[in-house]
Amino acid sequence: MTDQNKLLTTDEVTALTGLSKSKLYTMRLAGEFPQLAATGTKAGFYWAAQVEAWLTERRLAGSAAQ
Numbered sequence: 001m002t003d004q005n006k007l008l009t010t011d012e013v014t015a016l017t018g019l020s021k022s023k024l025y026t027m028r029l030a031g032e033f034p035q036l037a038a039t040g041t042k043a044g045f046y047w048a049a050q051v052e053a054w055l056t057e058r059r060l061a062g063s064a065a066q
Contacts, residue, residue: 008046009044
């Protein structure tokens with residue numbers, strides 16, 4: 001389990017998920033991926049715990065479909 005306060009860069013999230021930056025953006029707008037953390041900077045960061053929860057949900061949904 002990841003530290004609840006850890007932030008991930010967009011590059012780290014693309015590496016973890018295998019999704020492109022443009023796909024993350026599209027999914028975020030559609031409400032299908034966690035929103036960016038409000039850090040007060042222009043850089044895009046995601047909460048690690050939210051990304052991990054999303055990945056876990058996807059894995060569980062994939063194994064249930066099989």
